[in-house]
Amino acid sequence: GEGVVRRDRFSGGPARSFLSSLAADERIFEADLEVDRAHTVMLAEQGIIEDDVAGQILTALDAIEVDGHGSLPDGEDVHEAIETAVIERIGEEGGKMHTARSRNDEVAACIRYRLREDVLEAIETTLALRESLVDVAEAHAETIMPGYTHLQPAQPTTVAHWALSYEGAVRRDTKRLLEAYGRINESPLGGAAFAGTTFDIDRERTAELLGFEGVPASSARGSSAEQRSAVVVENSMDASSSRDFLLETTQALSTHATTLSGLAEDLIIFANRGFVEISDDYSSTSSIMPQKKNPDTLELVRAVAGDAAGAVQGLTTTLKGLPRAYNIDLQRATTHAWETVDAVTDASEVAAGAVATADWNEEILAAEAGEGFSTATGVADLLAANGLPFRTAHELVAIAAENGADYDAIDAAAREVLGEPLESVVDPGAVEDALDPVESVASRDSQGGPAPDAVASQLEAARDALETD
Numbered sequence: 122g123e124g125v126v127r128r129d130r131f132s133g134g135p136a137r138s139f140l141s142s143l144a145a146d147e148r149i150f151e152a153d154l155e156v157d158r159a160h161t162v163m164l165a166e167q168g169i170i171e172d173d174v175a176g177q178i179l180t181a182l183d184a185i186e187v188d189g190h191g192s193l194p195d196g197e198d199v200h201e202a203i204e205t206a207v208i209e210r211i212g213e214e215g216g217k218m219h220t221a222r223s224r225n226d227e228v229a230a231c232i233r234y235r236l237r238e239d240v241l242e243a244i245e246t247t248l249a250l251r252e253s254l255v256d257v258a259e260a261h262a263e264t265i266m267p268g269y270t271h272l273q274p275a276q277p278t279t280v281a282h283w284a285l286s287y288e289g290a291v292r293r294d295t296k297r298l299l300e301a302y303g304r305i306n307e308s309p310l311g312g313a314a315f316a317g318t319t320f321d322i323d324r325e326r327t328a329e330l331l332g333f334e335g336v337p338a339s340s341a342r343g344s345s346a347e348q349r350s351a352v353v354v355e356n357s358m359d360a361s362s363s364r365d366f367l368l369e370t371t372q373a374l375s376t377h378a379t380t381l382s383g384l385a386e387d388l389i390i391f392a393n394r395g396f397v398e399i400s401d402d403y404s405s406t407s408s409i410m411p412q413k414k415n416p417d418t419l420e421l422v423r424a425v426a427g428d429a430a431g432a433v434q435g436l437t438t439t440l441k442g443l444p445r446a447y448n449i450d451l452q453r454a455t456t457h458a459w460e461t462v463d464a465v466t467d468a469s470e471v472a473a474g475a476v477a478t479a480d481w482n483e484e485i486l487a488a489e490a491g492e493g494f495s496t497a498t499g500v501a502d503l504l505a506a507n508g509l510p511f512r513t514a515h516e517l518v519a520i521a522a523e524n525g526a527d528y529d530a531i532d533a534a535a536r537e538v539l540g541e542p543l544e545s546v547v548d549p550g551a552v553e554d555a556l557d558p559v560e561s562v563a564s565r566d567s568q569g570g571p572a573p574d575a576v577a578s579q580l581e582a583a584r585d586a587l588e589t590d
């Protein structure tokens with residue numbers, strides 16, 4: 122038949138393996154079978170192919186699924202190989218499966234179908250990480266620790282406040298991935314090569330059969346009572362040639378990886394200072410230095426951000442300037458997304474586990490919370506609250522910082538800057554409180570601040586968001 126002629130004509134040549142995506146297509150083997158089934162059912166329902174032929178095709182697809190991707194005949198890609206396998210099983214009639222479609226709309230449907238599942242898994246890991254962070258925050262609402270800017274001791278804070286700072290960022294990462302999911306979840310099937318088809322196909326029907334329903338249920342809560350309906354990428358040229366869904370998904374994953382890298386870096390530094398002990402499950406030792414315990418998993422989490430950023434760059438560069446409609450450059454674009462979703466999902470899962478099992482050393486944290494005169498800002502705030510211009514208070518405390526950073530130093534600075542003793546400006550007891558890291562944290566109860574009360578409402582919001590996302 123014609124199919125055989127076509128395959129023979131293009132079956133050889135030194136570029137054969139360069140051209141083929143069959144091995145990489147293992148990732149979309151199951152997806153392709155689902156897409157084939159949906160398309161076959163629709164063709165029969167529309168009277169485009171005979172019911173008995175459709176039945177034979179569906180039976181062949183089931184058998185091909187059992188045999189697995191590894192048993193497929195050779196082919197340029199999984200779409201061609203599955204079609205060949207169907208024809209091998211049921212004869213020429215199997216060739217009717219490819220009526221009214223092209224591999225171009227087919228592959229776009231397969232990628233979306235599979236990526237949808239992978240992105241949901243990635244989203245799950247962000248939820249698990251948020252849960253770990255919220256649990257740490259709940260357990261350590263009063264565990265004070267040093268806070269840093271420029272990695273220099275800055276102001277005392279709490280472990281809970283630190284943990285929730287990452288929870289907030291990961292919460293946005295979840296949202297970005299959910300939004301990307303909504304746009305992945307649209308059906309390009311029926312776009313054909315790019316130019317539509319003469320056959321009376323039903324694109325809504327294949328979209329429905331494949332569950333392409335746009336935004337996920339949790340984000341469409343307002344309309345949850347309504348029947349969810351199929352979403353089709355309308356324009357057939359757009360449907361078979363656009364890959365912006367790959368780009369935005371990879372970008373959202375890259376953003377999450379960047380969040381993870383900061384979290385990992387903090388934990389690596391905190392472990393180095395004895396603030397936290399990373400569980401043995403998330404550490405490695407040295408093959409030569411017997412005493413070593415290294416935060417290897419967190420270093421790898423940190424590095425995944427590099428892979429993901431590289432993938433965004435590779436994908437963007439591949440897509441840039443591609444003309445309409447389909448070009449096979451797109452075959453190499455897809456792999457960037459697979460690699461990224463795998464690496465970032467793993468990293469997110471490992472980060473969640475490392476956070477959940479880390480042991481915070483409250484004594485060391487308390488002892489270090491005031492390091493580097495980190496209560497200085499609180500003292501300046503106190504002086505300003507007692508009538509001094511903040512800039513004058515800042516200057517006064519800066520002088521004290523050079524000369525011992527205690528009550529006496531502040532008093533000496535007051536006499537120098539103001540010409541009067543400290544106690545004439547402010548109650549000495551209040552100064553002692555401001556110098557105490559615990560009191561310092563407790564007094565910073567502005568919205569979103571580290572005081573346990575302020576953290577309690579952040580914690581509640583974080584738990585609520587976990588419920589709804």
Ligand code: ARG
Pocket residue numbers: 142197198224225228447449451452453455
């Ligand atoms: N394997 C191709 C891809 O990944 C799909 C097939 C389209 N090939 C073609 N020559 N039009 O995009």
